[in-house]
Amino acid sequence: MAAVMLLAACSAEQDRGGDRSVAVVAEPVRLLPDEDIVEAVGTARAVRSAQIYPEVSGRIAAVRFSPGAFVRQGAVLVELDARAERLALKLAEVRVAEAEQLLARYRRIEDTGALSDSQIEAGETALAAAQIERDQAALALSERTIRAPFAGHVSFSDLDPGDRVTPTTLIAQIDQRARLYVDFNAPEAVFRRLRPGQSVEVVAFSDPDRAIPTTIEAVDSTIELEQRSYRARAAIDNSADTFRPGMSFAVRFADSGQLRPAVPEAAVMWTGDGSSVFAVKDGKAVRVPVTIASRRDGLALLEAKIAKGTQVVVKGVQKLREGQSVTLVRPTVREPAKVEVAPS
Numbered sequence: 001m002a003a004v005m006l007l008a009a010c011s012a013e014q015d016r017g018g019d020r021s022v023a024v025v026a027e028p029v030r031l032l033p034d035e036d037i038v039e040a041v042g043t044a045r046a047v048r049s050a051q052i053y054p055e056v057s058g059r060i061a062a063v064r065f066s067p068g069a070f071v072r073q074g075a076v077l078v079e080l081d082a083r084a085e086r087l088a089l090k091l092a093e094v095r096v097a098e099a100e101q102l103l104a105r106y107r108r109i110e111d112t113g114a115l116s117d118s119q120i121e122a123g124e125t126a127l128a129a130a131q132i133e134r135d136q137a138a139l140a141l142s143e144r145t146i147r148a149p150f151a152g153h154v155s156f157s158d159l160d161p162g163d164r165v166t167p168t169t170l171i172a173q174i175d176q177r178a179r180l181y182v183d184f185n186a187p188e189a190v191f192r193r194l195r196p197g198q199s200v201e202v203v204a205f206s207d208p209d210r211a212i213p214t215t216i217e218a219v220d221s222t223i224e225l226e227q228r229s230y231r232a233r234a235a236i237d238n239s240a241d242t243f244r245p246g247m248s249f250a251v252r253f254a255d256s257g258q259l260r261p262a263v264p265e266a267a268v269m270w271t272g273d274g275s276s277v278f279a280v281k282d283g284k285a286v287r288v289p290v291t292i293a294s295r296r297d298g299l300a301l302l303e304a305k306i307a308k309g310t311q312v313v314v315k316g317v318q319k320l321r322e323g324q325s326v327t328l329v330r331p332t333v334r335e336p337a338k339v340e341v342a343p344s
Contacts, residue, residue, distance in 0.1 A: 021325040024316035026280050028309045032262040034293055034301050035254040042184030042202065042234070042249045046175035048150055049245065052077065055143040057166045060159060065172070067156040075148045078159065078171055082144035089141050092134035099127035152176040175245050180238045181217065184251045185229040194219060200234050200253040204243060212236050260293055260301040267314045268292065268300050277304075278320050280311040285324045 058080035065077045103123040106115055148154070155173040159165070182202050186194050198216045220231040234251065236243070267277050268290065275292060278285045290304035306312070313320065315331065 021327045022285075022316060022319050023327045023329045024280075024285075024313045024320065025331045026311040026313050026326075026328050027264065027267075029306050029312055030262045031259045031308045032296070032299070032301060034258050034260045035296065036294070038187065038190060038253055040184040040186055040251045042182040042251045044180045044182050044236075044243055044245050044247045044249060046152070046177045046245045047179045047181060047235075048152065048176035049173065050149055051173050052146060052149070052171045053167055054078070054080065054146055054165050054169060054171060055167065056080070056140075058082075058144060058164070060161050060163045060165060062161055063157070063159060065154050065157075068153060070153050071148045071151065071174070073148055073151045076145055077148055077154065078146040080144040080146075080165070082141055085137065085141040085144055089134070089137040092130065092137040096127070096130040096134050099123070099130040103127050146171055148174055150174070150176060177241070177243075177245055178237075178239050180236050180243055180245065182214075182234045182236060182249050182251065183231055184234075184249075185224070185227060186219075186232045188223050188228045188230065191223070191230060194232060194253065198253065200251055202234060202236060203250045203252070205248045205250065207242075261304055261306040261308070262299045262301050263312050264314045265295065265298055265300045267312050267317065269317050277302075277306075278313040278317055279306065280313065280326055280328065283325055285313065285320045285322065285326050287322050
C-alpha cells in the first residue's frame with residue numbers, strides 16, 4: 001500500500017514538472033524568395049568581328065600585317081598586283097584631260113555660231129563619260145589594296161606574296177576584343193525572369209578561380225524548339241586583353257522563385273517522423289512539419305504552412321514537447337572580456 005502511494009506521488013510530481021514553462025528564444029518567420037543557381041556554358045565573341053575577303057581575284061604582291069598584331073582602321077593588310085589597274089587609271093585620266101580640252105575649245109567659240117548646241121552637248125557628254133571611266137579605274141585600283149575595316153587584332157594567315165586569291169579566299173579575321181560578348185543558352189523556365197540589366201556571374205574555364213560580375217545585355221525573342229532554351233548575352237571588359245573570342249565561360253545567375261518561410265537552420269528538428277519546427281501559439285509550443293527546400297546564409301527555406309511573422313523557437317527546441325508552455329526570452333549577449341595591459 002505504501003509503494004502504491006509513493007508511485008502516485010511521483011506521477012503527480014512529473015505532471016507538475018511537465019506543465020512548467022520552458023524559457024526559449026524565438027524569432028519571427030520571414031518570407032524570402034527561393035533562389036536556384038542556374039548554370040550555363042557560354043562562348044565569348046568580339047564586340048566587332050569581321051572576316052576579310054578580297055573584292056577581286058589576283059596575285060598577292062605584299063602582305064602588310066603580322067599575325068595576331070593590332071592594326072588601325074584603314075591599315076593596309078594585303079596588296080594585290082595592280083600594274084594593269086594603274087595603267088588603266090592613267091589612260092582614263094588622259095581621256096578626261098582630252099575631253100576637258102575639247103569642251104573648253106567649244107566654249108570659246110560657242111558665241112560665234114560656228115557650233116550647234118548639239119555639238120556642245122556632245123562635248124559635255126564625252127567629258128562626263130570620261131570622268132566616270134576615270135572613277136571606275138580608280139575604284140578598280142583601290143580594290144587591289146585590302147584594308148582593315150576597323151581597328152582590332154588580326155588572326156593568323158597562311159597567305160604569302162605570290163599566292164593567287166579569289167573573292168572566296170579568306171585573307172584574315174579581325175576582332176575588336178577590348179570588350180567581349182558571352183553568349184549562352186538559358187532554359188525556357190527562366191525566360192520571364194532573365195532580363196537585360198540582371199546581374200550574372202561569368203567564370204572563364206581557363207581561369208576558374210576568378211568570377212567576373214556583369215549584367216545581361218540582351219535576350220533572344222524566340223525559344224529553340226529542340227533544346228527548349230533561348231539565347232542570352234552578357235558582356236565583359238577585356239581591356240587587359242586577358243581573354244579571347246571563342247573561349248568558354250561558365251555563366252551563373254540566381255533564379256528568384258517562390259516566396260518561402262525562412263528560419264535559422266538551428267530551428268529545424270529531425271525525428272523519426274521527419275523534420276519540423278516549434279511555432280509559438282498562445283504561449284505554447286506547436287510542432288509544425290516542414291521540408292527544407294533550400295539553404296542560404298545559415299537560413300533554411302521551408303515548404304510549410306507557416307505565416308509570415310509567426311514566432312518559431314530557435315534556441316531551446318530540444319527541451320520542448322508538443323503543447324509545452326514556453327516563455328520567450330531575449331538571447332544573451334555577452335560583453336567582450338576586458339583585457340588589462342600592464343604599463344610598459
